[in-house]
Amino acid sequence: TEKKKFSAQLLYNIHFFIEKKLKNAVPSNERFLKHIRSFSTSKYVS
Numbered sequence: 001t002e003k004k005k006f007s008a009q010l011l012y013n014i015h016f017f018i019e020k021k022l023k024n025a026v027p028s029n030e031r032f033l034k035h036i037r038s039f040s041t042s043k044y045v046s
Helices: 002-022 028-045
Strands: none
Touching: 002 028
């Protein structure tokens, strides 16, 4: 539970970092970004 909480936080940090990095990246990364967003969302919900 505590470990799960930590990994969830780590996952969030990674997503945040990637979004920041790809903010001005090429449009082809947009699909990748959406995939990550939906992935993280489904992770947190379950």
